[in-house]
Amino acid sequence: MPKPIIQVEKLSKLYDLGVVGATTFRDSMERRILNLLGQPDKTRKIGLKHRTIALDDPQAGPDPNSIWALKDISFTVERGEILGIIGRNGAGKSTLLKILSRITEPTEGKAVIRGRVSSLLEIGTGFHPELTGRDNIYLNGCILGMRKLEIDSKFDEIVAFSGIEKFLDTPVKRYSSGMFVRLAFAVAAHLEPEILFIDEVLSVGDFDFQQKCLRKIGEVSKEGRTIIFVSHSMNAIETICSRGIILSQGRVVFEGSQLDAIRCYIASSTENKK
Amino acid sequence: MDTHKERDYEFIIQPNKSWFYFDWKGLSYYRDLLFFIVKRDFYSKYKQAVLGPFWFIISPLATTLVFTVVFGNMIKIPTDGMPPVLFYLCGLLAWRYFVACLNGTSDTLVSNAHLFGKVYFPRLIPPIAVVISNFFSFILELIVFLVFIFYFKFFTLADSKIQPNFIIFLLPLLVIQIAILSMGIGLWISALTAKYRDLIFLMGFLTQLWMYATPVIYPASMVSQKWRIFIVVNPMSSVVEAFRYAFLGVGLLRVDYLLFSAVATLVIFLSGLLVFNKAEKTFIDTV
Numbered sequence: 001m002p003k004p005i006i007q008v009e010k011l012s013k014l015y016d017l018g019v020v021g022a023t024t025f026r027d028s029m030e031r032r033i034l035n036l037l038g039q040p041d042k043t044r045k046i047g048l049k050h051r052t053i054a055l056d057d058p059q060a061g062p063d064p065n066s067i068w069a070l071k072d073i074s075f076t077v078e079r080g081e082i083l084g085i086i087g088r089n090g091a092g093k094s095t096l097l098k099i100l101s102r103i104t105e106p107t108e109g110k111a112v113i114r115g116r117v118s119s120l121l122e123i124g125t126g127f128h129p130e131l132t133g134r135d136n137i138y139l140n141g142c143i144l145g146m147r148k149l150e151i152d153s154k155f156d157e158i159v160a161f162s163g164i165e166k167f168l169d170t171p172v173k174r175y176s177s178g179m180f181v182r183l184a185f186a187v188a189a190h191l192e193p194e195i196l197f198i199d200e201v202l203s204v205g206d207f208d209f210q211q212k213c214l215r216k217i218g219e220v221s222k223e224g225r226t227i228i229f230v231s232h233s234m235n236a237i238e239t240i241c242s243r244g245i246i247l248s249q250g251r252v253v254f255e256g257s258q259l260d261a262i263r264c265y266i267a268s269s270t271e272n273k274k
Numbered sequence: 275m276d277t278h279k280e281r282d283y284e285f286i287i288q289p290n291k292s293w294f295y296f297d298w299k300g301l302s303y304y305r306d307l308l309f310f311i312v313k314r315d316f317y318s319k320y321k322q323a324v325l326g327p328f329w330f331i332i333s334p335l336a337t338t339l340v341f342t343v344v345f346g347n348m349i350k351i352p353t354d355g356m357p358p359v360l361f362y363l364c365g366l367l368a369w370r371y372f373v374a375c376l377n378g379t380s381d382t383l384v385s386n387a388h389l390f391g392k393v394y395f396p397r398l399i400p401p402i403a404v405v406i407s408n409f410f411s412f413i414l415e416l417i418v419f420l421v422f423i424f425y426f427k428f429f430t431l432a433d434s435k436i437q438p439n440f441i442i443f444l445l446p447l448l449v450i451q452i453a454i455l456s457m458g459i460g461l462w463i464s465a466l467t468a469k470y471r472d473l474i475f476l477m478g479f480l481t482q483l484w485m486y487a488t489p490v491i492y493p494a495s496m497v498s499q500k501w502r503i504f505i506v507v508n509p510m511s512s513v514v515e516a517f518r519y520a521f522l523g524v525g526l527l528r529v530d531y532l533l534f535s536a537v538a539t540l541v542i543f544l545s546g547l548l549v550f551n552k553a554e555k556t557f558i559d560t561v
């Protein structure tokens with residue numbers, strides 16, 4: 001049996017909510033000097049008094065005001081699977097994708113990734129307003145992990161998908177915001193990595209364009225690509241995912257088929273409302 | 275049985291990877307990105323400048339003019355017997371490349387925070403791009419300088435004093451040294467500013483002081499024995515003096531000083547790589 005393409009084992013991430021952290025040289029020197037003079041550390045005291053995270057909060061970390069954005073997350077994804085991740089705001093979905101796409105390090109645990117990754121945590125990352133649409137396609141494509149040759153071969157397709165042929169050689173700063181989004185999506189939709197992470201990015205386009213993108217993602221998955229898809233749109237999760245995970249306060253609380261996950265998620269949120 | 279060539283790609287995500295873990299494979303994979311970032315930087319710099327491409331030429335010339343009037347004509351600081359214009363142009367050629375790279379690389383983490391928070395690519399790509407795109411401005415300034423040498427050598431009385439020599443063949447090495455020295459310091463400052471955001475305000479001050487500590491405006495030969503040590507420990511001094519020796523045939527060229535400067539450069543560069551590599555991994559959490 002081939003090994004799973006993504007294997008996540010007890011992954012945890014501790015965030016400092018940033019009251020205590022030294023952010024300037026001046027602050028840190030001031031604190032050091034005060035310590036030397038035997039005065040109590042003002043900043044630390046503030047941190048203790050204004051504890052934003054209650055001690056009995058399940059997410060409370062070891063230090064005051066630190067929070068386990070993820071705690072002991074484990075799951076595996078097989079090649080060709082599309083895994084949907086749902087959860088309330090602040091559940092840790094984006095944090096999980098950030099760790100898996102190597103943007104930040106986990107605090108504990110381990111994940112093994114067995115394939116080339118592209119992540120779409122935002123669209124249009126790295127677009128430069130002065131550059132033309134054409135130059136931005138190349139720049140953005142490379143940032144997302146494509147090679148120049150790959151972009152060359154898909155260039156016409158990308159332009160056709162975006163529908164902005166006429167403005168290809170216009171600086172992007174002269175685009176309408178919708179045109180900008182379309183171009184950015186067009187580049188992203190033509191990524192062909194083995195593994196793709198998508199975070200809540202489809203919600204910006206207009207309805208038609210969203211449908212077009214979802215269809216494209218569906219096609220892509222038929223070619224054996226593995227996708228982790230984060231969305232608040234149950235509709236999108238239902239149509240494109242084959243499996244679902246619910247995250248709540250940094251933990252996996254449900255794992256199963258996407259339909260069961262959606263049912264469970266909706267049930268839990270109506271329960272909470274009562 | 276595994277039929278896929280999975281192991282080629284296997285990547286393990288773990289906390290606290292070793293200080294010595296570098297994503298070399300990624301660096302080579304993302305070379306196209308490097309190319310496009312260099313293109314973007316060069317293009318946007320040239321778009322921003324008031325006079326477009328001419329700015330690359332006018333800015334060193336204007337500085338040289340000021341130096342010539344103030345330090346050459348008014349204060350009369352000696353220039354090793356060279357026409358002051360050539361003397362300053364030569365020092366500035368090396369110094370300006372150094373400062374441009376230093377300024378560009380030292381805010382790598384902060385100025386790319388937006389990109390780094392959304393997508394992974396080797397974080398060394400932007401500083402390398404800075405060094406490369408500034409290299410093109412360096413080449414333009416070099417051409418201007420060569421035109422001036424040509425003029426002074428063949429159309430003025432200073433001709434016999436100006437003696438370009440075989441040290442010119444060292445030039446590529448010297449330019450590489452400037453690049454990695456500035457990048458090394460830039461990486462250090464980048465890593466430090468990630469933690470202490472206000473350090474970046476000291477940059478202007480630092481580069482200003484450093485220029486006065488380097489024989490750009492004055493020749494190293496003028497520095498008395500007592501102060502010589504400051505010339506020796508500053509890796510840029512030997513580089514600037516070697517530039518002058520190569521193009522003009524004047525200056526303090528000593529193998530031991532050059533070697534020391536090369537070793538210092540390597541130490542700064544390698545340690546810079548390490549601290550940057552360490553800082554980069556969780557930097558994005560504290561933005």
Ligand SMILES: Nc1ncnc2c1ncn2[C@@H]1O[C@H](COP(=O)(O)OP(=O)(O)OP(=O)(O)O)[C@@H](O)[C@H]1O
Binds near residue numbers: 088
């Ligand atoms: N850089 C950071 N520093 C401190 N805390 C952070 C940081 N980034 C995220 N957090 C915290 O981690 C938790 C999880 O955030 P995350 O962005 O992963 O949520 P999410 O599930 O993506 O929510 P949403 O649906 O709103 O996008 C939140 O409580 C948030 O406050």
Ligand SMILES: [Mg+2]
Binds near residue numbers: 093094095199200
């Ligand atoms: Mg999110």
